[in-house]
C-alpha cells in the first residue's frame with residue numbers, strides 16, 4: 001500500500017490557458033482531500049507554466065487544518081524555490097533535476113551529481129523540519145547518492161517502467177526488477193521510498209505490489225486527465241484503491 005499524493009499541476013495548466021481564475025487549484029485540492037487523498041503535490045517550475053508561488057501559499061493555507069494531509073513541493077534547488085519552501089514549510093520537499101526546455105521531468109539526479117550542493121541544500125531544508133526526498137532513476141548508485149547527501153527518502157522516476165509496461169514483451173518481473181532492487185537498497189540504507197511520473201490506473205497496482213516498500217506515489221497528469229471523464233472525487237477514490245489505500 002502506498003499513500004497517494006495528488007499532483008495538481010495540470011489544474012493550473014488549464015487555468016493558465018485562459019488567464020483567469022478558473023479552474024481553481026485550491027478548489028481542486030479541496031475535492032481531493034475531501035475524497036481522502038493523503039497528500040497534495042505541486043511542482044512550481046521557474047517558468048511558472050502551471051503552478052505559481054501564489055498557488056503554493058494558497059494551498060498551504062488550505063491544507064494547514066488538514067493535519068493528516070501532507071504537502072509536497074517539488075523542484076530544482078534554485079534560490080527562489082528554496083526560499084519559498086523555507087517560508088511555506090511543507091511536510092516534504094522533493095528535489096528534482098530540471099533540464100532547460102524540458103516538457104516534463106526526464107530523469108532523476110545523476111549518481112555523479114556534485115554532492116556538496118545537494119548536501120548543503122538538504123541540510124538547510126531538514127534544519128526546518130522538512131522531509132527531503134531525492135528524485136532518482138532506478139539505479140543503485142543514485143540511491144547511494146541520496147543516502148550520502150542526507151536525504152530522508154528517494155522518489156523513483158517511474159517513466160521507464162510505464163513505457164516498458166505499455167510496450168515491452170518481456171516478463172513484467174524483468175521490467176520491475178531495477179525498481180525492486182533500487183527500493184531494496186533504499187530500505188537497507190534506511191531511506192523511505194516514493195515514486196512517480198506517468199503512473200496511472202493500469203500500471204500502478206503491479207508497481208505497488210512489487211516493491212518491498214512504497215511510502216508514497218505522486219500522480220498528476222493521468223489522474224487529472226481521468227477526472228475530466230469521471231470527476232475528480234471519483235478519480236481520487238479509484239487511484240487511492242489502485243495504490244492499495246483501503247477505501
Ligand SMILES: CC(=O)[C@@H](O)[C@H](O)COP(=O)(O)O
Nearest residue numbers: 009043096103104105196197
Ligand atoms: C517530478 C515529476 O516527475 C513530476 O512532478 C513532473 O516534474 C511534473 O512536472 P510537469 O507537471 O510540469 O510535467
Ligand SMILES: NCC(=O)COP(=O)(O)O
Nearest residue numbers: 196197198218219220221
Ligand atoms: N513526482 C511525480 C508527480 O508529482 C506527478 O507526475 P505525473 O503523474 O504528472 O507524471
